[in-house]
Amino acid sequence: xxxxxxxxxxxxxxxxxxxxxxxxxxxxxxxxxxxxxxxxxxxxxxxxxxxxxxxxxxxxxxxxxxxxxxxxxxxxxxxxxxxxxxxxxxxxxxxxxxxxxxxxxxxxxxxxxxxxxxxxxxxxxxxxxxxxxxxxxxxxxxxxxxxxxxxxxxxxxxxxxxxxxxxxxxxxxxxxxxxxxxxxxxxxxxxxxxxxxxxxxxxxxxxxxxxxxxxxxxxxxxxxxxxxxxxxxxxxxxxxxxxxxxxxxxxxxxxxxxxxxxxxxxxxxxxxxxxxxxxxxxxxxxxxxxxxxxxxxxxxxxxxxxxxxxxxxxxxxxxxxxxxxxxxxxxxxxxxxxxxxxxxxxxxxxxxxxxxxxxxxxx
Amino acid sequence: xxxxxxxxxxxxxxxxxxxxxxxxxxxxxxxxxxxxxxxxxxxxxxxxxxxxxxxxxxxxxxxxxxxxxxxxxxxxxxx
Numbered sequence: 412x413x414x415x416x417x418x419x420x421x422x423x424x425x426x427x428x429x430x431x432x433x434x435x436x437x438x439x440x441x442x443x444x445x446x447x448x449x450x451x452x453x454x455x456x457x458x459x460x461x462x463x464x465x466x467x468x469x470x471x472x473x474x475x476x477x478x479x480x481x482x483x484x485x486x487x488x489x490x491x492x493x494x495x496x497x498x499x500x501x502x503x504x505x506x507x508x509x510x511x512x513x514x515x516x517x518x519x520x521x522x523x524x525x526x527x528x529x530x531x532x533x534x535x536x537x538x539x540x541x542x543x544x545x546x547x548x549x550x551x552x553x554x555x556x557x558x559x560x561x562x563x564x565x566x567x568x569x570x571x572x573x574x575x576x577x578x579x580x581x582x583x584x585x586x587x588x589x590x591x592x593x594x595x596x597x598x599x600x601x602x603x604x605x606x607x608x609x610x611x612x613x614x615x616x617x618x619x620x621x622x623x624x625x626x627x628x629x630x631x632x633x634x635x636x637x638x639x640x641x642x643x644x645x646x647x648x649x650x651x652x653x654x655x656x657x658x659x660x661x662x663x664x665x666x667x668x669x670x671x672x673x674x675x676x677x678x679x680x681x682x683x684x685x686x687x688x689x690x691x692x693x694x695x696x697x698x699x700x701x702x703x704x705x706x707x708x709x710x711x712x713x714x715x716x717x718x719x720x721x722x723x724x725x726x727x728x729x730x731x732x733x734x735x736x737x738x739x740x741x742x743x744x745x746x747x748x749x750x751x752x753x754x755x756x757x758x759x760x761x762x763x764x765x766x767x768x769x770x771x772x773x774x
Numbered sequence: 775x776x777x778x779x780x781x782x783x784x785x786x787x788x789x790x791x792x793x794x795x796x797x798x799x800x801x802x803x804x805x806x807x808x809x810x811x812x813x814x815x816x817x818x819x820x821x822x823x824x825x826x827x828x829x830x831x832x833x834x835x836x837x838x839x840x841x842x843x844x845x846x847x848x849x850x851x852x853x
Binding site: 454646650688 | 834
């Protein structure tokens with residue numbers, strides 16, 4: 412069992428950013444019709460999303476979140492020895508965007524930078540990766556960055572997804588301090604890799620044609636568009652995920668009562684409702700942000716924390732249970748004490764790293 | 775509560791159809807608006823209305839208006 416115990420490392424700050432480009436779900440009425448949009452919104456709970464600007468990348472959003480974090484947390488960047496960037500939307504095929512973020516954030520050469528390619532489970536996996544690296548190294552600080560622009564990989568006529576994916580970035584500062592133990596349980600099931608897939612553009616099928624065809628859900632796509640088998644993902648989310656949370660309860664000797672807040676990946680409101688019911692959690696402990704931000708993948712957990720605590724100053728320290736789940740399939744559960752004074756309001760950014768564009772013949 | 779009336783109401787409201795449409799042809803594969811979002815909405819409404827919690831297999835195989843009635847009977851709902 413991939414059950415990890417992290418001693419003496421805490422979450423010391425959380426900041427998140429969304430693109431300065433709100434997209435209300437009603438704006439899709441011309442494309443899909445009023446009835447379809449209304450049914451989608453009522454079904455998923457999503458009323459609005461934020462889409463990245465044309466030149467804006469996942470690393471831009473993560474970078475903006477990190478700079479916001481540093482504006483609040485007076486950490487010496489020279490002391491950050493580990494940086495993990497979680498994304499499935501890198502700037503280039505190579506090199507890793509983690510290295511570019513190291514340069515942009517002026518992190519030292521003594522900082523180990525690594526990229527993790529995961530989606531909705533990315534916060535939990537990224538947190539564990541960063542904490543594991545920190546535990547076996549003398550650094551005092553670590554930085555977990557997450558960025559996603561899944562909206563750029565969706566067929567604009569795919570009504571099952573195009574109104575669902577919101578773009579965002581997150582930055583989480585980790586610090587060696589205290590004696591708290593952060594326990595994390597991680598799982599994967601590659602046998603279900605086809606449940607959410609974008610077939611083209613990788614090295615299995617790099618340059619196939621752009622012909623469109625009808626998929627099993629009756630929606631037309633090309634091989635370059637994300638496909639999601641909604642019913643399979645729904646059943647995974649309401650069976651494997653609650654079961655893993657119950658396993659986590661058993662491993663840690665806890666129940667929902669032991670947590671002040673339970674932050675679940677914001678997949679859609681029905682999945683949230685079903686998971687909450689199956690883990691016997693009181694609904695008031697489970698914050699919701701999907702209505703205003705959509706499904707932001709691995710950022711949805713820190714984004715929901717910032718949405719819940721960013722604007723209030725008297726919540727104190729909370730014990731948060733957090734579970735991310737999705738593409739892979741990949742999922743996990745973790746829990747940590749978080750000082751809500753170090754959870755900052757969500758910012759909007761139009762920042763794009765135009766220096767990162769390469770011009771033919773000029774490099 | 776009349777179970778059939780309630781069952782029909784949920785189908786009418788979830789799919790935006792009249793009661794006349796609820797027959798043996800009303801299936802997941804045969805009705806265009808019965809997509810994955812509508813399926814989640816249907817399952818959630820049925821669970822709330824009949825105070826049941828479906829097994830995952832039943833959610834996956836909840837493929838038609840009539841088959842759904844048989845599934846609900848297994849959970850003790852009397853039609």
